[in-house]
Amino acid sequence: MKLASLKEGGRDGTLIVVSRDFARAVKATGIAPTLQAALDEWSTIAPRLNALSEDLNEGRAQDAFDLDMTKLAAPLPRAYEFVDGSAYLPHVERVRRARGAEVPKSFYTDPLMYQATSAGFLGPRDPVLVSSEEFGIDLEAEVLVITDDVPMGVTPAQAASHIQLVGLVNDVSLRGLIPGELAKGFGFLQSKPRSALSPVFVTPDELGEAWIDDKLHLPMRTWINGTWFGEAECGVDMQFDFSQLVAHVAKTRPLTAGTLVGSGTIANEDTGKGASCLAEQRTVETLRDGKPTTPFLSFGNTVKIDVTDATGASIFGAIEQSIQKA
Known part of the structure; x- marks a missing residue:
């Protein structure tokens, strides 16, 4: 449903x-x-x-x-908790390689996650309001799952039974603010404004064969200003499935019903499928050409994020937003 x-x-x-x-x-x-x-x-x-x-x-x-x-508002206009991961390691590997850094070995066995903003989500047609273009406005097309009450210390196999809904999120990022915040060693704050959720959340059974091993096996399609930007495969190169991500979050605390757990930006080793965020595309350009050429979003730009089935029908409905000055 x-x-x-x-x-x-x-x-x-x-x-x-x-x-x-x-x-x-x-x-x-x-x-x-x-x-x-x-x-x-x-x-x-x-x-x-x-x-x-x-x-x-x-x-x-x-x-x-x-x-x-x-x-439509966001399916959950506000949630008790939103925890976002970075489960697609090709994205992490490229970003670190572009700045001459290696990926720690622990990233391959221990999920990289952070506590995200959950007090309010944008609806699927609401504009993204930002004070300045200098903040480096970026989209991030991701899959997320929504849980019921999850006991502390569940195993991934147990966590899978607590995944009740699946949806999409545009995890808006302000790239120009991220380096300064991460340099403080205390995580994201101002660089992560409110995100937008897909028009609907669906039960996993609605996805049929596209939901296997607690992963969505369909392409994440994105457009900027009506022009195709990417269609990275959600089921490919995902280091940790959603049951592993949920179990990781619940290791030391129970999760309240309505907790959202995000996959992180969809990214594949094969860059021919495009990207799901501008930072990814700019990193590919830096590694290839020595510098990025694709700009971040500007006021008046539009973004569309969608996942379609084999017939081309939208599953979650499309997130369609404009970027506007606050």
Whole structure:
């Protein structure tokens, strides 16, 4: 099933079920008022939402309405926790090679992750507001999973059963601010503003054979100003699957229902498939030509991020945003 939130009913939106073709939707308020409320009691709420989804897709749902993407908030307008990884090591390797540094051996056995901003997410059509172009505005197209309550100390095999939804995120980065922050040795802060989520989150069963070994096996398609930018394969070169990432986060603490865990920028060893962020493309250019030529985003630029199935149909709906001055 596909779940989304309308921009109404308060900060956490109103939960709706969306048809597979994105044409129709129905409010799920008789089952759960918000997606967070549904996740809080997922084992009992999910079967009822599934039944409503079946009714909607078969034309039996009462009070169904035409879906307007511009009226959607992020599926989770705010979350208790968002932890982002960097599971695609070709990206890490290239970035470090461009500055003459080696990848520590531990990166291949211990996931690289950080605590991200979760107090508010942009909707799939909301603009990205930034104060200055000098901050180095970048997109980062990623896959993420959403969990129910995860006990502390779970194994990856146990963690897999706690992955309840899958979605996309544009993890906006301000590249010009990152070096100074990392030099302090205390992680990201100002360089990581609010991210945008895909129009819908889907249950893993909705993905069929594209969800194998806790990875999404489809290309991440990105466009900038309407021009193709990349289609890196999500299921290729992912050093750690999502069950491993969730287990890593839960090693010393339980995770609250509604926790988001990101994959990090999708990147492949094969650079012919393009990139999922500008920093990646600029690194490829630096290694090849000695300097980057692709600029970071400017005010007025547009970004589109989407994942489609074998028929070309969008699975999560596209994130489509403009970059605007705050």
